[in-house]
Structures are given as structure tokens and as C-alpha cells.
Amino acid sequence: MPNTTDFLETQPEKKLKLDFKKSPFEKYQNKFSTSLSTLFMGLILFIIGFVLLGYSEGSLKESNTVQGLPLINAETITRNTGLVKITGYPEPSCQINVPACEENLLYYKKIREEEVDGKYVPVREDESWTNFKMGPVFVQPANSKSLLDLKEKSRIESQEVRDGKTVKYREIITGIPDTEKLIIVGELSNGEIKSGSLFVVSNKTNKEIISDLKEGKMMNWWIFKLSALLLLTLGIGAFVLPIIVFLDIFPEFGWILTSLVFLSSLIFSFIFVFLSTVMLTYWWLIFVLAGFVIITLVRIKARSKKDTINFIP
Numbered sequence: 001m002p003n004t005t006d007f008l009e010t011q012p013e014k015k016l017k018l019d020f021k022k023s024p025f026e027k028y029q030n031k032f033s034t035s036l037s038t039l040f041m042g043l044i045l046f047i048i049g050f051v052l053l054g055y056s057e058g059s060l061k062e063s064n065t066v067q068g069l070p071l072i073n074a075e076t077i078t079r080n081t082g083l084v085k086i087t088g089y090p091e092p093s094c095q096i097n098v099p100a101c102e103e104n105l106l107y108y109k110k111i112r113e114e115e116v117d118g119k120y121v122p123v124r125e126d127e128s129w130t131n132f133k134m135g136p137v138f139v140q141p142a143n144s145k146s147l148l149d150l151k152e153k154s155r156i157e158s159q160e161v162r163d164g165k166t167v168k169y170r171e172i173i174t175g176i177p178d179t180e181k182l183i184i185v186g187e188l189s190n191g192e193i194k195s196g197s198l199f200v201v202s203n204k205t206n207k208e209i210i211s212d213l214k215e216g217k218m219m220n221w222w223i224f225k226l227s228a229l230l231l232l233t234l235g236i237g238a239f240v241l242p243i244i245v246f247l248d249i250f251p252e253f254g255w256i257l258t259s260l261v262f263l264s265s266l267i268f269s270f271i272f273v274f275l276s277t278v279m280l281t282y283w284w285l286i287f288v289l290a291g292f293v294i295i296t297l298v299r300i301k302a303r304s305k306k307d308t309i310n311f312i313p
Helices: 013-019 024-058 062-069 206-214 217-246 251-281 283-310
Strands: 071-073 080-089 105-114 120-127 132-134 137-139 145-147 151-162 165-177 181-187 200-202
Touching: 024 217, 024 251, 062 206, 071 145, 137 181, 145 206, 181 206, 206 217, 217 251
Parallel strands: 071 080, 145 200
Antiparallel strands: 080 181, 105 120, 105 165, 132 137, 151 165, 181 200
């Protein structure tokens, strides 16, 4: 006859008896393997988050570099090497003459559009720079990033017969005259600027140039920052939770403890992201403050030593 007490046992009591009969290795084997894989995943998430944090600062490196450079009048520049930001009026080495345009252009862009189904569609685009001097600096702008405010200089509308069909077309020419003031950012070498990882030629203001360089990059900056914050939070949480589960700490407060762990991870990650952003952006200020603290401590120590000598009987 079956023992009626077996039917009266609750499921937790049965599980407790089964766990009691297991060896320590059998009892913690599954928890150990799960915790180990979670820790490994947390490490991967933390590394990826840290890498994204570095990329976020790199996305604004170009605009921050340009913003940090002093704007120098090309006529008064005294150096002939290094990264510079100069402004002045160009002296072209040759002239670009464009049909139906009375001005001599320093740069021009010609866009040819042809009519297709009643609409004009771009089919070809040509552009050209002429080399120029700005003060004592010789500039070859062909390889530069051109941030230009272009104005239409001429427009030609006509038609031609092609393969027995009449094709309507128009050519729109925009450009900048050789009398317009420019700003050049680039690597100066032996009195020339002609290439480099950062090489900008623009007829806009300094403020507009920085704004154009940041345009589109700020969205990337925020995406990288938020992604790094999320991954760092998950990574730190993945480090802590397996330890709690493995040691069976406070099992009755599982969901509360999990929430507290991830909330603490989020706060820590936010502080880490914020401080790293400040340190990477204002690294020079950290060196200045560190130097000030060191000098102050040295003076205090020297003063206290002097006072001690003066009070010796």
C-alpha cells in the first residue's frame, strides 16, 4: 500500500530532498557552467561598450580639432610647418574662364542635366580648382574637403540630336570667384598645403565650418554614447548576477535584487561614460589641474619645512 505522505509533500519539499541527496558537484555543476558563460558574455559586452565609447569621441575629432585651432591671418603667418587654420584672399596661379560668366573663378562645378520623361536628371558632374597663394602659403586644393557656399554663375539650356532623337539638356555652373575670402585648414609643409588627413577649403565663416563638420556626426556621437552605456550596464550586471545566483544569496528577493543590480550598473556606467567623455574632451585641463595641485603641494611642503626650521630652539 503506497505511503499517503508522499502525496502530501509539496513540490518544494521534494526538490529540497532531491537537492539534499545530490553531491556538491552535482548540485552546483549547472550553476557553475551557466555563471561561467554569463561572465564571459559580460566581459564581451564590456569590451564592446568600451570600444564604442572610444569611437564616439573619434566621430567628433575632426570638428574639435578645427575648433581648437586659432584662426591666423595668412599675411602674418610666421611658421612654415604644422597644422594651421589661416584666412585671407587668394592669389590664383591661373584663371578659370567659364562661358557666359563675367567673373574669373577660383573653383567651378558644372552639372549637366538631361530631360527624361519631362524631368531634368543629372547625368554628369565636373569640377575644377586652380592653385593659389594666400599670403606666403601656396595651396593646392584639389584633394581638399570643400565646404563651399556656391552661387550659380551661368546656365545654358539647349538641345541636341542623338540617335535620331532630340534631347533637351541644360548645364548649370556654380562656383566661387577669385576675389572671395577663404579659410584653409591643413598641414603646412615647407610653405605649402596640398594634402593630409585634415584638409579643408571653405568660403564660409569659421563658425559655419565647425557646424558643417559636426553635422551628421552628432547623431553618431549620441548613438555611440547610448550604445556604450547600454552595453556597459549589461556587462557589469552580467558580472555580478552569476555570483549572487551561484552563492544562493537572498533567493526570496530574486527580482528585487536583479533590479537593484542593474540599476547600480546603470548608475556606475553613466558616471563612467560621463567622466571618460570629460577626460577625453578636456584632457589638457586635467594636466593643468594636476600641475597646479603638484606645485601647490610642493609649496605647502616647502613652507611647512621652513616654518619647522624657524621654530627650532
